[in-house]
Amino acid sequence: MSSLSDMKECSDRQTVRILDCLGLYCPEPLFRTRQEMDSLDSGEVLEVLADDPAAEEDLRRFAERTGNRLFKSLRENGVFRIFIMKH
């Protein structure tokens, strides 16, 4: 499967849960993301809201290391919306 169709497939999935990490700083967004991911089923998507400037890069590394897929991230007014699909 190409990465483009991969992304399309992921984007079509509904966000199952939103995790609000606004006002929290490293390592707390990672800790909370990991705990939420543990409670999801394979294929479900977590949307993380975060304003820690390092959050997007950190959660991308987390996803790479743990086999989950960070397939979309948006940033508006300093707030990230980060979408991770559970492996």
Add this chain to the structure above:
Amino acid sequence: MSDSRSLCIVLHAGEYDRVSHALSIAGVAAAMGKEVHLLFTYWALKRLVRGETDKTDSQFIEEAVAKGYMKTITEAITTIKKFGTVHIYACSGSMALMNISQDELINEVDRIMGLPTFISLWEGSDVIFI
């Protein structure tokens, strides 16, 4: 982050911020899939004695904890243990030196361990001394 599968940390210092920082590093490594082995020695070991764990040692720390900027050490241990790959050991030599008995230790301690066993765990692992 290296490709080693595990991280070993020797905690020596007992200051609140050092222990807290060691637990943050341990928690991040565990959250990202590593096995983490923590050997508490010397002053850090005193943090594992029931009633001593969360004692603050400066006004800065006291305020940071009160305002929620920092977790208590108990909360930090509880959080990172949930990831399932954090192991906490009490150094047997330090227990003797600090006159600490096994029944004084908090329940989160997995076992008592000597240095030779801990060093055998860190073959192929990243090692940090704090």
